[in-house]
Amino acid sequence: MRETIITRDMVANPKTHYGDAKASTRHFVTQRVTGLVNVVFLGFLLFIVVRLAGQDRADMVAVIGNPIVGIIFSVLIAVVAVHMRNGMRDTLEDYFSGRMYRLVMLLNTLFCLIVGFVAIGSVLKIVFWG
Amino acid sequence: MSVRARPTSPHLQIYRWTITMAMSILHRATGIANYAGMALLAAWLFAAAWGQEPLNAVNGIYGSWFGQVVLFGFSWSLVHHMCGGLRHWVWDFAAMMEPGQREAMAWATIIASVVITLLIWTVFVWVA
Numbered sequence: 001m002r003e004t005i006i007t008r009d010m011v012a013n014p015k016t017h018y019g020d021a022k023a024s025t026r027h028f029v030t031q032r033v034t035g036l037v038n039v040v041f042l043g044f045l046l047f048i049v050v051r052l053a054g055q056d057r058a059d060m061v062a063v064i065g066n067p068i069v070g071i072i073f074s075v076l077i078a079v080v081a082v083h084m085r086n087g088m089r090d091t092l093e094d095y096f097s098g099r100m101y102r103l104v105m106l107l108n109t110l111f112c113l114i115v116g117f118v119a120i121g122s123v124l125k126i127v128f129w130g
Numbered sequence: 131m132s133v134r135a136r137p138t139s140p141h142l143q144i145y146r147w148t149i150t151m152a153m154s155i156l157h158r159a160t161g162i163a164n165y166a167g168m169a170l171l172a173a174w175l176f177a178a179a180w181g182q183e184p185l186n187a188v189n190g191i192y193g194s195w196f197g198q199v200v201l202f203g204f205s206w207s208l209v210h211h212m213c214g215g216l217r218h219w220v221w222d223f224a225a226m227m228e229p230g231q232r233e234a235m236a237w238a239t240i241i242a243s244v245v246i247t248l249l250i251w252t253v254f255v256w257v258a
Binding site: 006032035036038039042045046050053054056057060061064080081084087088091093094095097098111115118119121122123125126 | 134135136138158161162164165168169171172173175176178179180181182185189192193208209212215216218219222250254
C-alpha cells in the first residue's frame with residue numbers, strides 16, 4: 001500500500017475531501033454511543049466488584065453464573081473493547097503516522113481483542129460450565 | 131488509509147495552565163489508564179474461570195496494599211473518564227460552551243469524580 005503524498009494545498013482545498021467523512025463520522029458516533037453504554041457497564045462493574053471482591057470461586061460462579069448477569073456483562077465488555085480501540089486510535093493518530101501508525105494500530109487492535117476475548121470467554125465459561 | 135503526521139503543540143511548556151486544558155489532558159490520561167486497567171478485570175475473571183488457586187493468587191495481589199492503591203486509582207480513573215465523557219455529551223448539543231460555563235463544567239468534572247470515588251470507597255469498602 002503506497003502512501004498518498006498529501007500536500008498543503010490538498011488539505012486546504014475543501015474539494016479534495018481530505019480524510020474519510022463516513023469513517024470519521026462513524027468513529028465519532030460510535031465513540032459517543034459506546035461511551036454512554038459504558039455508564040451502564042460501570043454500574044454493573046460496581047455491583048460485581050462490590051459483591052465479589054476477594055470472594056471464593058463458588059461465590060463468583062453463583063453471581064456471574066446467573067445467565068442474565070453473565071450474558072449482559074459479556075455484551076457490555078464487548079462494547080467496552082470497541083470503545084477502547086476507538087479511543088486509543090484517537091491518541092495514536094495524534095502521535096504516529098504512516099507505517100508506524102499502522103503498526104501501533106495493529107497492536108491496539110490485538111490488545112483490545114485479547115482483553116475482550118479473555119474477559120468474555122471467562123464470563124461465558126462461568127455461565128455455561130460453572 | 132493514509133494518516134499524515136499531525137502538528138504537535140508545546141502546550142505543556144508554553145501555555146498557562148487552564149482548568150479546561152487540565153481536564154482535556156486528564157480525559158486522555160484516564161482513558162489510557164482505563165485501557166490498561168481493563169487487563170486487571172480480564173485477569174480477575176480469567177482466574178475465576180480457571181480455578182480456586184489462581185483466584186486466590188489474584189485476590190492476594192489485588193488485596194495487598196499496593197493492589198488496593200492501584201484499584202483505588204483505577205476506580206477514580208473510570209469515574210473521571212465517565213464524568214468527562216458526559217461533559218462531551220453536553221457539548222455535543224452545543225450547550226455550556228460559553229466562557230465561564232465551560233470552566234464551571236471542568237471544575238464540576240474533577241470535583242464530581244473525586245467525590246463519587248470517595249463515596250464509593252467509603253460506603254462499600256471503608257465503612258461496610
